[in-house]
């Protein structure tokens with residue numbers, strides 16, 4: 001049970017939480033962050049959307065053929081697609097970046 005003395009003591013204690021995004025801490029070297037996609041490198045082989053365990057990559061079509069669309073609100077950041085892409089068209093970053101107000105900004109094509 002919290003006594004009033006403890007409550008007053010905690011009131012003057014240094015804050016334990018971090019005010020993200022105003023205060024950002026550097027992610028660890030192994031942190032898996034947002035993806036970026038270089039459409040001009042893609043050859044439409046389909047490997048990425050076949051292996052994605054979260055169904056976060058959909059198949060789209062343009063005048064060059066089948067191309068991926070990344071739904072990053074579903075992504076679990078396993079980075080399997082990054083590793084499997086034969087053209088290095090998908091890049092991984094250490095950017096957290098998935099905290100957005102508009103979900104449509106997490107659709108990358």
Ligand code: SF4
Pocket residue numbers: 051052053054055056057070074075076077078079080081082
């Ligand atoms: S990182 Fe993993 S979950 Fe996210 S799009 Fe690539 S394969 Fe799918």
Ligand code: SF4
Pocket residue numbers: 041042043044045046047048049067068084085086087088089090
């Ligand atoms: S694996 Fe790479 S080249 Fe193949 S469809 Fe996906 S992004 Fe394009």
